[in-house]
Amino acid sequence: xxxxxxxxxxxxxxxxxxxxxxxxxxxxxxxxxxxxxxxxxxxxxxxxxxxxxxxxxxxxxxxxxxxxxxxxxxxxxxxxxxxxxxxxxxxxxxxxxxxxxxxxxxxxxxxxxxxxxxxxxxxxxxxxxxxxxxxxxxxxxxxxxxxxxxxxxxxxxxxxxxxxxxxxxxxxxxxxxxxxxxxxxxxxxxxxxxxxxxxxxxxxxxxxxxxxxxxxxxxxxxxxxxxxxxxxxxxxxxxxxxxxxxxxxxxxxxxxxx
Numbered sequence: 001x002x003x004x005x006x007x008x009x010x011x012x013x014x015x016x017x018x019x020x021x022x023x024x025x026x027x028x029x030x031x032x033x034x035x036x037x038x039x040x041x042x043x044x045x046x047x048x049x050x051x052x053x054x055x056x057x058x059x060x061x062x063x064x065x066x067x068x069x070x071x072x073x074x075x076x077x078x079x080x081x082x083x084x085x086x087x088x089x090x091x092x093x094x095x096x097x098x099x100x101x102x103x104x105x106x107x108x109x110x111x112x113x114x115x116x117x118x119x120x121x122x123x124x125x126x127x128x129x130x131x132x133x134x135x136x137x138x139x140x141x142x143x144x145x146x147x148x149x150x151x152x153x154x155x156x157x158x159x160x161x162x163x164x165x166x167x168x169x170x171x172x173x174x175x176x177x178x179x180x181x182x183x184x185x186x187x188x189x190x191x192x193x194x195x196x197x198x199x200x201x202x203x204x205x206x207x208x209x210x211x212x213x214x215x216x217x218x219x220x221x222x223x224x225x226x227x228x229x230x231x232x233x234x235x236x237x238x239x240x241x242x243x244x245x246x247x248x249x250x251x252x253x254x255x256x257x258x
Contacts, residue, residue, distance in 0.1 A: 094108050
């Protein structure tokens with residue numbers, strides 16, 4: 001008489017785990033599904049970052065509007081202070097002014113930024129979430145991250161009533177970055193990307209607008225609205241093409257800047 005608690009050979013086979021072939025099939029299916037989902041998840045994450053960047057620029061626009069109400073004109077790019085010992089950049093105070101100190105060693109006080117009194121945060125709305133500060137090819141200018149956006153170069157010191165185009169057509173701030181090949185540890189053989197603080201229309205200068213949101217740049221216009229814009233054809237900085245740094249305007253076109 002058989003012991004009913006003792007598994008038969010067939011029952012034992014029924015209870016066994018996956019075979020190697022079955023395990024490989026399951027893993028292949030999981031890998032296939034993951035491969036299908038990851039691009040969608042990556043795209044969704046970048047969409048969220050682009051939305052956060054858009055919010056940052058809108059707040060930058062409000063801060064700039066309040067600054068203009070108080071002073072009547074845009075800030076200068078740089079201004080030597082304390083007898084030239086310090087440099088007041090529009091995004092912060094470098095004290096002491098030490099351009100030769102090397103990357104990451106120049107001291108900057110971001111609370112002295114021209115717009116700081118209007119938003120009073122550090123590493124908040126002035127930092128784009130899609131800027132890759134963790135890249136091994138990122139060159140840090142100061143002793144901390146500073147600003148991921150660049151002001152329209154032609155607006156430094158200008159007032160709104162000087163603009164020849166409507167406020168809705170003139171760039172105020174935009175996603176910005178620069179390729180450095182001349183300051184260590186960067187070189188012509190080892191280009192590095194770094195923060196930059198203005199965008200411009202000139203084809204005789206290196207491009208400084210970064211199209212880091214799926215090949216597009218977020219742009220704040222002088223009327224306060226934000227738009228997502230593509231790179232102008234033929235303006236890509238080919239020294240680091242993967243960084244998508246170029247210009248907003250085709251060569252010779254000044255309409256977006258003045």
